[in-house]
Amino acid sequence: MIIYLVRHAVVRYDTQIPYNVLPGPPLAEDGVVQAAESADVLEHCGIQGVISSPMRRCVMTADHICRRLNLDPTLDDDLGEVQPGEKPVEMALRLMRATLTHGTVPALALVSHAAPLEEFMLAMTAGRVALSRPDSRGARIGTGHVWQLLQHDGTWHAQRVVAGGVLV
Numbered sequence: 001m002i003i004y005l006v007r008h009a010v011v012r013y014d015t016q017i018p019y020n021v022l023p024g025p026p027l028a029e030d031g032v033v034q035a036a037e038s039a040d041v042l043e044h045c046g047i048q049g050v051i052s053s054p055m056r057r058c059v060m061t062a063d064h065i066c067r068r069l070n071l072d073p074t075l076d077d078d079l080g081e082v083q084p085g086e087k088p089v090e091m092a093l094r095l096m097r098a099t100l101t102h103g104t105v106p107a108l109a110l111v112s113h114a115a116p117l118e119e120f121m122l123a124m125t126a127g128r129v130a131l132s133r134p135d136s137r138g139a140r141i142g143t144g145h146v147w148q149l150l151q152h153d154g155t156w157h158a159q160r161v162v163a164g165g166v167l168v
Contacts, residue, residue: 003149009034034144035064048105053079092123114139
């Protein structure tokens with residue numbers, strides 16, 4: 001199985017809608033462009049299922065991907081935003097549970113949030129993933145970024161994927 005991890009695209013922060021409470025704010029105009037770019041990246045990856053956090057920013061990102069791939073998104077609360085007091089291992093376990101629940105296809109895309117995606121990658125790779133320095137909000141995965149998790153020789157590896165399916 002190949003797992004693609006997608007962080008939601010750029011969000012509008014000027015809406016007065018609470019960021020961490022459903023439905024959460026929508027994508028900004030730049031975010032709509034980023035979501036389309038994420039779809040470009042995933043277009044030729046053979047994805048057969050797209051699972052998304054129910055937060056509006058993730059659903060909007062997943063919708064762009066699904067339209068491009070002619071798939072319907074599936075919402076799963078396990079892909080939701082970090083909860084107050086939630087430990088890193090709990091976030092990783094939520095994403096593992098979602099992957100096992102929906103991982104009946106050879107290539108699966110999970111659309112979620114920075115912290116849960118980071119913890120999932122760190123858990124799957126036993127900490128062997130090169131993430132960026134934290135941004136101003138503490139995230140080490142950029143908005144709209146796509147990562148590939150792939151098992152090789154019994155070990156999981158994570159790499160960022162850019163347009164054309166190029167691994168970086």
